[in-house]
Amino acid sequence: MDVFGYLRLVRRHWWIVLVTVMLTVGGAALVTVRTTPRYQASVTFFVNTPSQGVTAAYQGSLFLQQRVKSYADLLTSDRLAQSVVADAPLGLTADQVRGRIATSTKPDTVLLTATVTDTDQNRALKTIEALSAKFTDLVKKVETPGDNEPSPIKIEVVSGPRVTSSPVSPKPVRNLILGGLLGLLAGAALAVLRGLADVRMRDAAALQRVTGSPLLGEIPFEPSARMAPLIVGEAATSARAEAVRKLRTNLRFVDVHEPARVIAVTSALQGEGKTTMACNTAIALAEAGWRVLLIDADLRRPKAADYLGLDGGVGLTDVLVGDVQVGDVVQRWGEKSLLVLPSGATPPNPSELLGSKAMADLLVALRESADIVIIDTAPLLAVTDGVVVAVQADGALLVTQQGRTSRSQVAAAARALSSVSVRLLGCVLNMSKVGKADAYQYETYKVVVPAPPVPTDRAGATRRDAQEPRGDRTQELTRLSR
Structure with missing residues (x-):
């Protein structure tokens, strides 16, 4: 069967496509309504190290790019989470804090972003503020070689902490569009299967x-x-x-x-x-x-x-x-x-x-x-x-x-x-x-x-044979x- 044959099957069973789209859009709307809104708070760190000369700066940059990857793991460590919970009364355990933290890095840069996602907008902001402060202190302690020597790594906050004013999820428009597209594809597939399985004369x-x-x-x-x-x-x-x-x-x-x-x-x-x-x-x-x-x-x-x-x-x-x-x-x-x-x-x-x-x-x-x-x-x-x-x-x-x-x-x-x-x-x-x-x-x-004229004789009388019915079949x- 060619493409036009499949299109004819979809057109013949258009009601299947319509019902499927309505069901998927309705399901997406139901999921959207029942999903608790979630907010995101984020902060961006800039990792730097003192260096002199072009060669030293280039080598330091390569060193920091590798170091940033370790800091991303440090942001989700249990030690940092416990510090955040102990410093700020968030009503969360250390494991719950770790589960809300996500990190990201930009390739070939020394920028590190931490994101906290929570159903409570104020709690997300407090968590990211405590995380920002405790992370800077933790890096300083970890990277300091001795008591009297300065840390070779310097962490600075270049963006945030801030929280989104509107929920990042759910997204009603996106969910409804995706539901409609999935319903359209699923409905077309079901219509084709129904047409191929239908053996009736159509x-x-x-x-x-x-x-x-x-x-x-x-x-x-x-x-x-x-x-x-x-x-x-x-x-x-x-x-x-x-x-x-x-x-x-x-x-x-x-x-x-x-x-x-x-x-x-x-x-x-x-x-x-x-x-x-x-x-x-x-x-x-x-x-x-x-x-x-x-x-x-x-x-x-x-x-x-x-x-x-x-x-x-x-x-x-x-x-x-x-x-x-x-x-x-x-x-x-x-x-x-x-x-x-x-x-x-x-x-x-x-x-x-x-x-x-x-x-x-x-x-x-x-x-x-x-x-x-x-x-x-x-x-x-x-x-x-x-x-x-x-x-x-x-x-x-x-x-x-x-x-x-x-x-x-x-x-x-x-x-x-x-x-x-x-x-x-x-x-x-x-x-x-x-x-x-x-x-x-x-x-x-x-x-x-008009009725046909009735035959008459010369005297004007109606002919007898015209009034008699003819023999039938x-x-x-x-x-x-x-």
Whole structure:
């Protein structure tokens, strides 16, 4: 995966980054609030030795630079700490004083700095003042060779003692910035790990790679689709309806040399929207003027009749067992050229019934009575019904819900079709999260179309044949079934 792939993962899981940054910043703020303020008092010493001449001064400087390193250790010695505690009532032990002292030296100089850090500003100042006085006396005692001889080392205070007016820790701004940066890095890492570990189908490109078939449609997710799944009424002008119409166009031109007239609509798992897709595809085809027949062949969980508001008590199963004729149970839906064959009663042996010779003969008869036959089948990985029906169709349309089905499940569904030589026409990514810039909303205009003139005879009377309804497709299906 390249850099842009990682950035896409971070963008997809942006909420992980946001939550991580909020947690780290909140933790940094909590630590800052709960941390006791600390103050620093410091003093700087200048170490000198009397010398005469340039050569002696240079040699003395080298000697003092080495000596300063020893003085840094002397500042944290137990002897000096005990002297400070004995001279000034600080309320601290010698070990506590030593723990608060830090020393530093500047390279190639004879400057020595001592720093005392304490939670009490006044105590830090008193400690550094006592330390400064006792350190000067201690060096004089240590470096004096005899009682009557002067010390070759001279210690002078050149800066301080002084204490900071504001706490040196905690630093709220620094802590919050560091917390935000750490949260950003940790959140990006977690987002990438989450994306790499996520095996669910997330985009159309991955769906095409896994199935090895063209993407015929990408249906956007709309919250209103749960209550109004069909693309009729107000939903007819939605982005979802336009995506279904695009699917209709792609489906009709997927193979112009060998067009599919009987199409099985299936999915890998239950609940991916295959029944809704089958119904909406049939409606869209009927809107374009095609004679469409929708068959509910999901005999285990039939839903098409409920979505379309039809009676599904008698239907496909009753026709297959020979109880009724197909023309007696086919129902016209709405004012469009759409006929629906419901599932009928739930049989004890759906797979055997769908794979019977009666089912094959029925599809041969229905193929000639409609331009396109849409068959809603059962999920491929749950039962074998979907494969049994898809074998008898001209091709299959695989519906996959974004973010629900894993790549391995989609691949298994595609293999289930290819293993029996089913022609996979293409795939559809359902409930896709489409950006606002990609969504297109159509405005609805009410157009009044004048009614066509009623034919009359020469005397002005209405012709009888103009008032009589023409034979519908149900009668044609009845004749075919007989």
